[in-house]
Amino acid sequence: STIAILPSSLPQIHRAYMVQSYPELASVQPVVTKKSKTRWHFGIRSRSYPLDVMCEIYRALKNLGAEWVRPSEEELWTIKVRWKYSPVAQKEKKEGQEEETDDSVPDLMKMQIQLFQLEPNNYLVDFKFDGWESKRKDLEEEPVVDDEEQEQISSFSAYPFLHLATKLIMELAVNS
Amino acid sequence: LATTSIKHNTLAVASVIRYKRKYVTQILYAPL
Amino acid sequence: RDQQIALKAIRSFLQSKNSFDVLPVSYRLIVFETSLLVKRALNILLQNSIVSAPLWNSKTSRFAGLLTSSDFINVIQYYSQNPDQFQFVDNLTLDGLRDVEKAIGAPQLETISIHPFKSLYEACVKMIESSARRIPLIDEDEKTHREIVVSVLTQYRILKFVSMNCRETKILLQPLSELKVGTTTNLSAVKLETPVMDVIHLLISQSVSSVPIVDDQDKLINVYEAVDVLSLIKGGMYTDLSLSVGEALIKRSDDFEGVYTCTLEDNLCVILETIRKSRLHRLFIVDTAGKLIGVITLSDILKYLLFD
Structure with missing residues (x-):
C-alpha cells in the first residue's frame, strides 16, 4: 500500500513552516480543544436543611405550573409530579381555528422527585421519568405491562423529560 | 438524572435509557 | 471476477444489516436545544471532539435537524457579507441559523432521516442521493408519537462497519x-x-x-x-x-x-x-x-x- 500521511499537513510541521516564513505568527496558538472531561453529578446536590430543600422544590414546581400528589406520611421525601406538557402544534394554527389538540397524545408527563441523604448535611435531589398520562384517564393506574411489552415500550424519548428537568433546575437555581 | 454544573449560562442534563437492546445516554444542552 | 464477487457480497451484507446493528451496545448522544447560542454549541462540539449534533426544539417537542459544519460556514459567509453585524452573529441562537441560510441564499439542507431498523443499504442510498455525509436515525415515541433521535450514522461509521465485518473487502x-x-x-x-x-x-x-x-x-x-x-x-x-x-x-x-x-x-x-x-x-x-x-x-x- 502506498497510503501515507502527508508530513507537511501535520499541525506542528505546518506551524513551524508558517512561523519560518512569517515570524510574527509565532504568537498564534492552536485552538486547544481542552478535553476538560465534563463532570457529571447524579441529580443536584444540596447542603440546605432537608425541609428547606423540599420547600424550595414545591415552590419551584408551583411557579412552573406543575401538580403533585399530596405526600403521604411514610413518603415525605418523595414528590409524585404531573406536568402538563403541551408543545406548540407543529402546523401553523389557521386564524380563529381553536387549537387542535390531538387528544390521543398524552400530554401529562409524570416525574418522581426524591430527596436522598448522602451523609450528614449532604443531600441529593434525584429526578426520575414516570410515564405519561392523558388528561382523560385521570390518575388511572398505568396498566401493568409484561416484560415482553416492556421491551417494546422502551422506545421512549427522554428529551421532554430532560427539558422539564432543566426548567426545574433553572427555577431552583434562580430562586436560590 | 445526571447533571453538570451550570457554566456559561448553559446546563447539561442526561439520562440513560434503554432503546430496544441497547443503552443510550441522551444528553441535552440547554441555555439558562 | 474477484472484484465483482466482493461487491455482490458487500451489497448483500448492507441489505442484511440495519442501522441499529452498527450502534454500540452503549453509546451517548449529545443534543442541543434550539434556543442555545451558536457560540455555546460550538464550544460544546469542540470540547467533545465532535463536529455535528442533532437539534431539539423544546417548544414543539420535535427534532429540528442536525447542526453541521455547513451551518458554521453559512455564519462566516453571512458575516463576510455583513461585517457590521458582529453583534447579531455573536447573539445568534441555533434557531436563527435558518434565517442566516435564507439571508445568504444557501440551499436549505433537506434533513433526511431513516428508521433504525431499515437496512444499511437504504441508509447509504439516502445519503448518496442527498449528498449528506450523515443521517439521523429517527424512531417514534410509543406514547407521544414524537420523534426520538436514536443516533446519527455517518458514512465513515458505515464503511468502518463494512471493513470490520465483511471479509470480502x-x-x-x-x-x-x-x-x-x-x-x-x-x-x-x-x-x-x-x-x-x-x-x-x-x-x-x-x-x-x-x-x-x-x-x-x-x-x-x-x-x-x-x-x-x-x-x-x-x-x-x-x-x-x-x-x-x-x-x-x-x-x-x-x-x-x-x-x-x-x-x-x-x-x-x-x-x-x-x-x-x-x-x-x-x-x-x-x-x-x-x-x-x-x-x-x-x-x-x-x-x-x-x-x-
Missing part, C-alpha cells in the same frame, strides 16, 4: 487506476497565501467538504476542510477577512491526524483497511513526486460499492 484488489472512483479532473486547488474567505467560498460553490492546498509545482502540501471552520470561529479569527488559509490552519488542534494520501496503484482493500484503523474522511491521490492528481471521498467509495 480483502479481495477488492483492483487498482484505483482501473476503477472509475473519485475525482481526477478540474479539481479546485489553492495556495497557502490564498485568503481563507476565498477557500470558504470554494467549499460552498463547489459544495465540497475540503479544498487541497498545493505549492508552485502543484505538489500537495495541505488541505483545508469544512470542519476547520469550527476552529476559525472558535478562535474569533473569521473577523480578519484578509487572513490566509496557511495562517488559518495554524489554529488546527494538535490532535489532527494529518492528510491521507494514496496513489492510483492502491486498491479499495487497503483503503478500507486504513478506514478500519484510522479516522479518515478522504484520500488525496498523488503521483510518485507528490503532485496532486485527484481525491477519493467516502461518498465516492460508498457510491462505487453500491452502484458500480
Whole structure:
C-alpha cells in the first residue's frame, strides 16, 4: 500500500513552516480543544436543611405550573409530579381555528422527585421519568405491562423529560 | 438524572435509557 | 471476477444489516436545544471532539435537524457579507441559523432521516442521493408519537462497519487506476497565501467538504476542510477577512491526524483497511513526486460499492 500521511499537513510541521516564513505568527496558538472531561453529578446536590430543600422544590414546581400528589406520611421525601406538557402544534394554527389538540397524545408527563441523604448535611435531589398520562384517564393506574411489552415500550424519548428537568433546575437555581 | 454544573449560562442534563437492546445516554444542552 | 464477487457480497451484507446493528451496545448522544447560542454549541462540539449534533426544539417537542459544519460556514459567509453585524452573529441562537441560510441564499439542507431498523443499504442510498455525509436515525415515541433521535450514522461509521465485518473487502484488489472512483479532473486547488474567505467560498460553490492546498509545482502540501471552520470561529479569527488559509490552519488542534494520501496503484482493500484503523474522511491521490492528481471521498467509495 502506498497510503501515507502527508508530513507537511501535520499541525506542528505546518506551524513551524508558517512561523519560518512569517515570524510574527509565532504568537498564534492552536485552538486547544481542552478535553476538560465534563463532570457529571447524579441529580443536584444540596447542603440546605432537608425541609428547606423540599420547600424550595414545591415552590419551584408551583411557579412552573406543575401538580403533585399530596405526600403521604411514610413518603415525605418523595414528590409524585404531573406536568402538563403541551408543545406548540407543529402546523401553523389557521386564524380563529381553536387549537387542535390531538387528544390521543398524552400530554401529562409524570416525574418522581426524591430527596436522598448522602451523609450528614449532604443531600441529593434525584429526578426520575414516570410515564405519561392523558388528561382523560385521570390518575388511572398505568396498566401493568409484561416484560415482553416492556421491551417494546422502551422506545421512549427522554428529551421532554430532560427539558422539564432543566426548567426545574433553572427555577431552583434562580430562586436560590 | 445526571447533571453538570451550570457554566456559561448553559446546563447539561442526561439520562440513560434503554432503546430496544441497547443503552443510550441522551444528553441535552440547554441555555439558562 | 474477484472484484465483482466482493461487491455482490458487500451489497448483500448492507441489505442484511440495519442501522441499529452498527450502534454500540452503549453509546451517548449529545443534543442541543434550539434556543442555545451558536457560540455555546460550538464550544460544546469542540470540547467533545465532535463536529455535528442533532437539534431539539423544546417548544414543539420535535427534532429540528442536525447542526453541521455547513451551518458554521453559512455564519462566516453571512458575516463576510455583513461585517457590521458582529453583534447579531455573536447573539445568534441555533434557531436563527435558518434565517442566516435564507439571508445568504444557501440551499436549505433537506434533513433526511431513516428508521433504525431499515437496512444499511437504504441508509447509504439516502445519503448518496442527498449528498449528506450523515443521517439521523429517527424512531417514534410509543406514547407521544414524537420523534426520538436514536443516533446519527455517518458514512465513515458505515464503511468502518463494512471493513470490520465483511471479509470480502480483502479481495477488492483492483487498482484505483482501473476503477472509475473519485475525482481526477478540474479539481479546485489553492495556495497557502490564498485568503481563507476565498477557500470558504470554494467549499460552498463547489459544495465540497475540503479544498487541497498545493505549492508552485502543484505538489500537495495541505488541505483545508469544512470542519476547520469550527476552529476559525472558535478562535474569533473569521473577523480578519484578509487572513490566509496557511495562517488559518495554524489554529488546527494538535490532535489532527494529518492528510491521507494514496496513489492510483492502491486498491479499495487497503483503503478500507486504513478506514478500519484510522479516522479518515478522504484520500488525496498523488503521483510518485507528490503532485496532486485527484481525491477519493467516502461518498465516492460508498457510491462505487453500491452502484458500480
